[in-house]
Ligand code: SAH
Ligand code: SF4
């Protein structure tokens with residue numbers, strides 16, 4: 142039996158796509174190799190959101206080349222966002238690659254493999270007739286009780302720093318009937334927690350026909366009615382599209398978790414305008430206040446960028462103060478990275494590397510302090526935890542996540558997939574500690 146190995150970079154969308162790549166390869170009769178070194182078919186599902194993603198990939202592809210040089214029978218396929226922006230150029234840069242495919246044409250990997258195994262051609266890029274939802278392919282989930290559910294692909298926003306719209310194309314919503322059918326069959330299979338996925342989940346449905354037209358709030362309510370699904374998460378919403386109906390649905394639906402990942406990007410209205418985010422600091426904070434008022438105990442996490450072109454000390458100070466004012470429970474912090482063909486890459490006032498470094502260090506410090514303080518408030522309380530497995534650092538402890546999406550390491554006897562009550566005894570900036578009761 143031929144064996145495959147998939148290495149995944151990037152966001153949850155890529156994690157979801159990789160599950161579909163695995164499912165498709167297994168349907169073709171391949172088995173999974175635990176390590177790259179043992180795989181006949183080596184697949185890399187790539188990301189291009191920041192420059193660092195690419196330098197990491199280059200190192201991995203160099204290793205794949207060494208493996209291929211020793212055993213030329215192995216196949217190397219590169220998919221995902223980096224492959225999509227590079228297209229044919231990829232083969233010049235990395236001649237060891239046999240096949241490349243974009244995020245909208247995952248199925249072409251299976252088609253190519255069927256030909257290649259009978260002596261087909263190498264060095265081609267998979268072009269599907271049209272973009273297809275990865276969700277249509279068979280999937281192989283990492284955990285039996287948790288699942289990603291793709292609700293849309295692409296992005297219609299025009300954030301001036303971001304390459305995603307170029308790579309993933311215009312936003313296309315998946316038919317609500319298909320989404321629900323998937324959620325229902327997942328529930329039957331024993332899935333208890335779903336995460337609805339899209340680049341901008343809150344604009345879901347706007348492109349559907351009048352007959353199918355469903356808003357994101359309606360989709361949340363429909364998922365909430367599915368028996369057996371006890372936790373519903375979603376990522377990411379865009380603050381500009383986060384309307385009252387979604388807040389009301391979050392507040393009313395028992396299964397929708399008390400967590401929103403709400404990417405702010407910056408605390409400066411001037412920078413937000415240059416980023417083309419279409420909200421300003423005041424509107425963002427008003428939204429946070431509205432959400433907190435409607436959903437008691439809500440956790441809000443965010444994404445922040447430092448060093449966007451033209452960012453002054455004063456703009457950066459506004460981002461720092463936003464972290465305090467909004468009270469983020471966690472934040473992913475990024476150094477601005479110019480991407481090809483994006484508007485921001487050619488803006489004047491690119492910020493020097495040392496200034497970016499100094500700013501990100503200060504931001505991380507503040508984010509950690511804020512997160513730590515918010516986690517400390519949970520100590521003494523009881524949280525519902527979905528058990529995921531053993532603690533990553535201490536094998537004697539179990540690990541799981543609260544409804545607010547915080548990782549908890551705890552003593553107890555429960556099994557992965559169980560929902561248990563855990564008394565919280567300690568906190569760090571990223572985790573809680575406790576004991577099952
Ligand atoms: N669609 C999602 C996330 C897209 S990418 C959303 O809008 O929420 C994830 C994060 O990467 C973004 O939120 C942003 O903070 C960051 N990012 C995107 N492009 C970037 C760039 N050129 N440099 C640095 N960070 C970037
Ligand atoms: Fe990129 Fe903005 Fe779309 Fe998110 S909303 S994927 S940051 S363009």
Ligand code: F3S
Pocket residue numbers: 150151152153154155187188189190221222223305308309
């Ligand atoms: Fe990266 Fe593509 Fe996701 S660029 S962040 S893998 S949409």
